[in-house]
Amino acid sequence: MSRLDFNCRHRFRSGFEIDLAFEATGLVTALFGPSGSGKTSVLGMIAGWLPPRFGRIRLGSRWLDDSPAGIHLPTEHRQVGMVFQDHWLFPHMSVEANLGYGQRRRGSGPPIRLDRVVEVLELEQLLSRYPGSLSGGERQRVALGRALLSNPELLLMDEPLAALDEALKLRVLAYLERVVTEWNVPTLFVSHGQAEVRRFAQQVVVMERGRAVAEGSPEEALGQPTPLGWTRSAGPVNLLRIDEAKLRGDQWVGRLGGQEMKLPSLNGAISQPLFVQFRPSDVTLSLEDVQGLSTRNHVRGVVSRMLELAGGFFVAVDVGQILWAEVTPAAVRDLGLQPGSKVTCLIKTRSLEWVG
Amino acid sequence: MEFSAAEWSAIHNSLRVGLFVVLASLPLGLCLGYVLARYRFPGKWLVEVGVNLALVVPPVVTGYLLLQVFKPAAPVGGFLSRTLGLGVAFEFPGLVVAAAVMSFPLMVRAIRLGFQSVDPNLETAARTLGAGWWRTFFTVSLPLARNGVVAGCVLAFARSLGEFGATVMLASQREGNRTIPLLIYTLKDRPDGLASIWPLVAVSLLLAAGALAASEYLERRGLRHESA
Numbered sequence: 226m227s228r229l230d231f232n233c234r235h236r237f238r239s240g241f242e243i244d245l246a247f248e249a250t251g252l253v254t255a256l257f258g259p260s261g262s263g264k265t266s267v268l269g270m271i272a273g274w275l276p277p278r279f280g281r282i283r284l285g286s287r288w289l290d291d292s293p294a295g296i297h298l299p300t301e302h303r304q305v306g307m308v309f310q311d312h313w314l315f316p317h318m319s320v321e322a323n324l325g326y327g328q329r330r331r332g333s334g335p336p337i338r339l340d341r342v343v344e345v346l347e348l349e350q351l352l353s354r355y356p357g358s359l360s361g362g363e364r365q366r367v368a369l370g371r372a373l374l375s376n377p378e379l380l381l382m383d384e385p386l387a388a389l390d391e392a393l394k395l396r397v398l399a400y401l402e403r404v405v406t407e408w409n410v411p412t413l414f415v416s417h418g419q420a421e422v423r424r425f426a427q428q429v430v431v432m433e434r435g436r437a438v439a440e441g442s443p444e445e446a447l448g449q450p451t452p453l454g455w456t457r458s459a460g461p462v463n464l465l466r467i468d469e470a471k472l473r474g475d476q477w478v479g480r481l482g483g484q485e486m487k488l489p490s491l492n493g494a495i496s497q498p499l500f501v502q503f504r505p506s507d508v509t510l511s512l513e514d515v516q517g518l519s520t521r522n523h524v525r526g527v528v529s530r531m532l533e534l535a536g537g538f539f540v541a542v543d544v545g546q547i548l549w550a551e552v553t554p555a556a557v558r559d560l561g562l563q564p565g566s567k568v569t570c571l572i573k574t575r576s577l578e579w580v581g
Numbered sequence: 582m583e584f585s586a587a588e589w590s591a592i593h594n595s596l597r598v599g600l601f602v603v604l605a606s607l608p609l610g611l612c613l614g615y616v617l618a619r620y621r622f623p624g625k626w627l628v629e630v631g632v633n634l635a636l637v638v639p640p641v642v643t644g645y646l647l648l649q650v651f652k653p654a655a656p657v658g659g660f661l662s663r664t665l666g667l668g669v670a671f672e673f674p675g676l677v678v679a680a681a682v683m684s685f686p687l688m689v690r691a692i693r694l695g696f697q698s699v700d701p702n703l704e705t706a707a708r709t710l711g712a713g714w715w716r717t718f719f720t721v722s723l724p725l726a727r728n729g730v731v732a733g734c735v736l737a738f739a740r741s742l743g744e745f746g747a748t749v750m751l752a753s754q755r756e757g758n759r760t761i762p763l764l765i766y767t768l769k770d771r772p773d774g775l776a777s778i779w780p781l782v783a784v785s786l787l788l789a790a791g792a793l794a795a796s797e798y799l800e801r802r803g804l805r806h807e808s809a
Contacts, residue, residue, distance in 0.1 A: 274705055300708035313706040317724050326720075327710025375710045 228411045229379060233270055233280025243435040249413060251427030253405060256415045258432035264415040268381045272307055273300035284379055306377030310384040312368040314356035320367050321352040327375030337408055342370045345403055362393040366400055382414035386421060419447060423464045424500055444547045461539060461549045467499045482545025487521040487574045500580040505539060507576035508550035511569045512560055522572040528564050542570055590757050591764040592784055598760055599738040602681045606688055606737055614692030636686045640746025644679060648750050671753035676760060679747040684740035688733040695729015728800050735796035739789050761785055
């Protein structure tokens with residue numbers, strides 16, 4: 226049985242309409258889409274402060290909403306934890322009081338303990354302080370801890386990283402991953418950041434104007450030509466998982482599926498697996514493996530999909546994971562690229578960037 | 582400074598009126614302030630007009646209307662005196678009723694502003710943490726709106742101390758049932774009255790200044806954490 230079954234229709238006074246059905250089966254599900262696509266409203270319906278005109282929402286074996294049957298569970302009885310973009314910590318309470326506000330010992334499974342949350346999220350030093358004196362990243366950690374301690378059956382996160390700068394984003398993302406692996410709390414998070422969706426979610430629902438336009442694993446859902454969010458950003462972002470990164474001589478190397486990657490230097494502690502990020506425009510495609518180039522990474526794969534966008538072509542190459550390359554229409558013609566073509570992707574080590 | 586028995590009695594009555602007004606108005610003031618700050622509903626403008634009417638209607642007219650409602654011969658006044666043995670018109674409760682009606686708009690306005698300054702998202706956050714409506718109200722909304730609530734109480738208290746127009750209609754001119762303003766008004770027509778008034782004037786000023794200082798202090802104390 227799925228963890229969350231959502232099927233709601235709602236029309237706002239403005240005329241904007243949400244008509245969405247999806248089932249969240251994995252541990253972490255992302256609602257992805259441009260702002261104004263209705264993602265936050267969906268969270269509002271699940272959390273209960275936005276009763277849908279028509280709809281049924283099931284969490285585990287409980288019905289949260291069933292409008293034909295007249296069921297609408299109030300927010301406080303839903304056991305749905307929420308982390309908001311702007312944290313919404315209670316300014317008149319200390320961090321410790323904030324953490325304790327929703328502490329519950331209900332629900333199935335062992336309760337999430339305060340001391341463990343404090344340890345995992347590294348909150349020890351903050352307990353006696355007030356939200357007004359915390360930094361953005363600290364506030365988001367406290368908000369996460371507060372939501373966890375209410376022992377939710379589902380954790381909702383509304384752009385939890387949006388208010389943070391790039392460096393902080395990665396640190397908080399690492400905390401989110403720790404939390405998910407430590408407590409296995411099913412999580413639904415709203416995001417318009419591709420990198421965090423690819424890294425964090427097992428399942429993605431892509432939304433556009435109140436409807437789902439794609440659904441599936443991050444590879445599938447974000448690879449379809451529908452996400453209009455792309456036209457507003459620079460297209461897809463490459464985020465590849467690297468295993469077994471190690472230093473050989475003076476060169477860092479790691480595995481991308483069965484192939485070896487030459488990597489930029491790493492310093493500090495390493496927690497595997499690692500992720501590298503780079504732009505599709507930093508990838509050169511070649512039909513043959515050319516020798517004698519200064520470009521160090523030659524990754525072989527098969528073209529799985531091609532997508533014309535804003536005058537250019539994005540080519541998805543299956544190298545075990547999906548790797549995007551951006552090429553011109555002329556290059557597509559000259560190389561005769563089509564799904565099934567065997568290609569080598571040339572990526573300079575210098576264009577790779579560590580994430581996390 | 583020596584006070585006569587009549588003056589002591591007036592000071593005592595004024596303070597009692599102020600205290601009773603605050604205690605009696607606060608529950609309804611909190612309800613109305615919160616509802617007006619948070620909810621939109623049909624006929625809301627009517628409620629606002631009703632609450633604020635006493636600000637613009639001449640106080641003597643308000644007093645006249647209260648007298649018509651609470652005089653022993655009127656249905657309401659008669660009912661209260663028969664069932665509770667409570668006389669309003671020409672008795673101490675009349676002083677409280679008149680002052681409460683006149684100060685209520687000020688109290689509601691300040692409390693409403695207090696609640697409006699609390700982000701509704703914080704209440705939503707409390708609900709997602711399992712707190713019901715009442716717990717959310719008493720642990721989040723009310724503590725965060727306390728500056729407005731305190732200001733509302735101080736304003737109502739101070740306004741009650743000064744209430745004269747509606748009170749004079751509803752109060753008897755009996756010795757021992759006067760507040761400071763009523764006594765000042767009575768004394769001014771006596772020979773040597775104007776000179777004997779000044780201690781009462783000084784007390785009035787002191788009470789008003791004290792109330793403002795107290796509210797200022799409470800407000801500053803409350804701000805310490807949040808602005809850190």
